[in-house]
Amino acid sequence: MSPAPVLVTRRLPPKPMRVIGDRCDADVWEGPPEAIPRDELLRRIARKEGAVTLLTERVDAELLDAAGPQLRIVANYAVGFDNIDVEECTRRGVLATNTPDVLTDTTADLAWALLMASARRVAEGDRFLRSKTTWIWGPEMMLGQDVHDATLGVVGFGRIGQAVARRGRGFGMRIVYFDPYRPPEKVERDLGAEYLEFDDLLAQADFISIHVALTPETRHLFGAEQFRTMKPTAVIVNTARGPVIDEAALADALKSGEIFGAGLDVFEREPEVHPDLLDLENAVVVPHLGSATVATRDAMGMLAAENLFAGLEGRRPPSLLNPEALDNRSDR
Numbered sequence: 451m452s453p454a455p456v457l458v459t460r461r462l463p464p465k466p467m468r469v470i471g472d473r474c475d476a477d478v479w480e481g482p483p484e485a486i487p488r489d490e491l492l493r494r495i496a497r498k499e500g501a502v503t504l505l506t507e508r509v510d511a512e513l514l515d516a517a518g519p520q521l522r523i524v525a526n527y528a529v530g531f532d533n534i535d536v537e538e539c540t541r542r543g544v545l546a547t548n549t550p551d552v553l554t555d556t557t558a559d560l561a562w563a564l565l566m567a568s569a570r571r572v573a574e575g576d577r578f579l580r581s582k583t584t585w586i587w588g589p590e591m592m593l594g595q596d597v598h599d600a601t602l603g604v605v606g607f608g609r610i611g612q613a614v615a616r617r618g619r620g621f622g623m624r625i626v627y628f629d630p631y632r633p634p635e636k637v638e639r640d641l642g643a644e645y646l647e648f649d650d651l652l653a654q655a656d657f658i659s660i661h662v663a664l665t666p667e668t669r670h671l672f673g674a675e676q677f678r679t680m681k682p683t684a685v686i687v688n689t690a691r692g693p694v695i696d697e698a699a700l701a702d703a704l705k706s707g708e709i710f711g712a713g714l715d716v717f718e719r720e721p722e723v724h725p726d727l728l729d730l731e732n733a734v735v736v737p738h739l740g741s742a743t744v745a746t747r748d749a750m751g752m753l754a755a756e757n758l759f760a761g762l763e764g765r766r767p768p769s770l771l772n773p774e775a776l777d778n779r780s781d782r
């Protein structure tokens with residue numbers, strides 16, 4: 451049997467690239483740093499049986515039409531899948547998968563790095579020294595906020611949220627969380643985590659770390675009103691999806707001192723960053739690096755490849771998002 455034609459929308463790390471190349475007839479977009487242009491994507495997806503997509507590619511009815519009915523699987527190289535219209539995939543019997551678990555701790559590590567950097571003004575201090583400004587140690591120089599023993603508010607208490615809470619435990623923090631889906635009691639007990647209503651969490655937390663998926667309900671979950679409710683000493687960290695925060699409102703809150711700082715890995719109009727944020731010393735910004743370690747990007751690629759192969763071979767992929775699609779496949 452000839453290898454299945456698949457599209458890979460950006461070059462992955464060497465190991466997953468090799469296994470995909472060994473088993474499939476892979477058409478790989480080689481045009482970074484830009485994402486594959488939409489018209490190129492629509493042209494190249496035609497007649498493919500599988501696709502490995504990134505969060506930069508919208509997988510919707512238009513793309514599925516362009517692909518044709520032989521498309522069996524879209525394997526997203528990310529845990530987040532707000533770029534995929536899962537319902538539309540399901541309707542057409544196209545399997546959709548993501549890469550959960552393998553990036554949980556790596557992303558939690560980055561959330562922690564942003565939290566620490568924002569609280570203790572690490573990036574600002576680094577910029578200050580590089581500016582070669584004359585300085586002398588002083589009792590009130592660049593004062594930050596204590597992380598240890600403070601209250602950590604986790605919004606979205608899934609895998610990554612819980613991993614951040616675990617780090618907070620190591621710093622002797624009080625852990626509070628908000629999530630409409632309450633985890634089993636054992637999870638709360640093990641992490642010493644206390645459920646709070648959203649507004650109570652906003653008012654009580656010294657640090658807020660966001661770990662919700664982007665949905666119509668979570669878009670602009672954080673806006674002017676929420677920043678007003680937070681403590682003036684509070685720090686907000688976002689490693690989830692940019693549009694969960696109204697960026698203009700955040701910039702205003704940081705400027706006016708309504709909150710102390712922000713650590714941001716993701717942006718509302720990624721890859722654009724709101725220009726005001728770039729001018730603010732109390733915003734720490736990094737370019738969507740949550741899962742960016744050598745080992746984790748490899749692991750994500752290997753899981754995406756496993757998902758892809760399973761979908762192509764008529765098996766159930768390990769991280770299938772739409773099991774109902776199995777019933778809608780034309781070849782079942």
Ligand code: DGY
Nearest residue numbers: 527528529530740741
């Ligand atoms: C994800 O996986 O959703 C991240 O945003 C990229 O690793």
